[in-house]
Amino acid sequence: MRSVELFAGAGGLGIGVARAGFEPAAVVEWDRWACETLLENKPWPVHRGDVREFSYDHLANIELVSGGPPCQPFSMGGKHNAFLDRRDMFPEAIRAVRELQPKAFIFENVKGLTRQAFANYLEYIRLQLRHPEMEARAGEPWLDHLARLERHETSGSHAGLHYNVVLRLLNAANHGVPQKRERVFIVGFRSDLSTEWNFPAETHSARALAWAQGPEGDYWDQHKVARNNRPLLVVPPKERPESQPWLTVRDALVGLPDPQTRPEAAKAFPDHRFIPGARSYPGHTGSPLDQPSKTLKAGVHGVPGGENMLRRPDGSVRYFSVRESARLQTFPDDFLFHGAWGETMRQLGNAVPVRLAEIVAQSVRAQLDGVEARGSV
The missing domain is CATH 3.40.50.150 (Vaccinia Virus protein VP39)
Structure with missing residues (x-):
């Protein structure tokens, strides 16, 4: 057709x-x-x-x-x-x-x-x-x-x-x-x-994610997170929901090395480099690792850019790389973007x-x- x-x-x-x-x-x-x-x-x-x-x-x-x-x-x-x-x-x-x-x-x-x-x-x-x-x-x-x-x-x-x-x-x-x-x-x-x-x-729900991250779920085991690093983010439901769990930032970034702490390994992935300058301020604190990301915005600085960030469990933040943002938008890994970082993030922020x-x-x-x-x- x-x-x-x-x-x-x-x-x-x-x-x-x-x-x-x-x-x-x-x-x-x-x-x-x-x-x-x-x-x-x-x-x-x-x-x-x-x-x-x-x-x-x-x-x-x-x-x-x-x-x-x-x-x-x-x-x-x-x-x-x-x-x-x-x-x-x-x-x-x-x-x-x-x-x-x-x-x-x-x-x-x-x-x-x-x-x-x-x-x-x-x-x-x-x-x-x-x-x-x-x-x-x-x-x-x-x-x-x-x-x-x-x-x-x-x-x-x-x-x-x-x-x-x-x-x-x-x-x-x-x-x-x-x-x-x-x-x-x-x-x-x-x-x-x-x-x-x-x-x-x-097909997916927040309740199912809460179950998966609770005592009866397997989210933390799948991601090999040590027990003392497993926060109870929300109270899980009493019964397992029929829907699938929301996918999280951690789910999306599986297999991608951190471009800040492992820059050499990150070079193996296109459009995957560390961008400095991220900062947190009220109302713009980034996306938690163990929830779906906040809506990516068509910008990199100011109000829009404040949400194009990863917030780690220790509270530190950094910008998502282009490849990480593409993962969050479910583009395939071999899809390449043209333009400088700000231009590329605009393309991703406007995408379906x-x-x-x-x-x-x-x-x-x-x-x-x-x-x-x-x-x-």
Whole structure:
């Protein structure tokens, strides 16, 4: 099945989509370093440039459109301008759906998109994706366009191209990613297909990690941690949960030598070197070794950079190396990043965890395979 990837960044979402069996017919990204990263690692047709100037005329039979429209308009750390922000690229995501008419789409964005302040605009996005042919008229304010979409939605007359759209806030840690990272996923299926779909069930939990780290669990034995160095982090549940334990930073870094204390051994791994200068301050204390990491941020200094750190059991901190950060984002170890450290951390901080993308995309692919098997395309 052929796909188009927009706002590809370093390729976290794209790798997951490709692993689910989709073949990229076009990958669009404007950032130079992200494009170089993609070209270094994947034989994909990468188009560097402004997506607003990209033509889909040469593309046909596209089953999936995916991408992560730039999140700065909605980010908790930004100015929260949403539709007033010229970096809002959701209109381009909607244009791709309108022109390519894929069987399905997967878009993702930051948790900030679900803020109450953006509630009306999130519904506006959803209704545009549901009825992509109902474009805004020249000079039409977005609230007027929203009202027109609402009237169309409630009229019961949905001729032409439209999609069944669902969205959910997913925590990557609950799906086997060693990072507490919440992203909004918006998934749609073309309404002429016979589909019944829901987001994949969560497989991992904090309760299961508490059990694994308690007296009855085997977490500490697996990591060969001496008994006198085994803190009881939380009170474990009385019964073993059916879910799997959250994966921790310690789980993610298995096999990687510490780049600060073992720099020579660390040289055997690409993008794995010690970066000095990390410091802890209130509210920015780094990620504990025996929990999933905090959300990696697209920065290295100040507020964002304060969380791109490892906090050891003795309280000392250091920056995660690029390779360690890639592990936390579930990129493969042979995936190489282009750019200086700060630029590379920006790519990683903006990325979708590969494993989370793969899980969602596999579920969408299974639904589309079922459609083909029933002959209802």
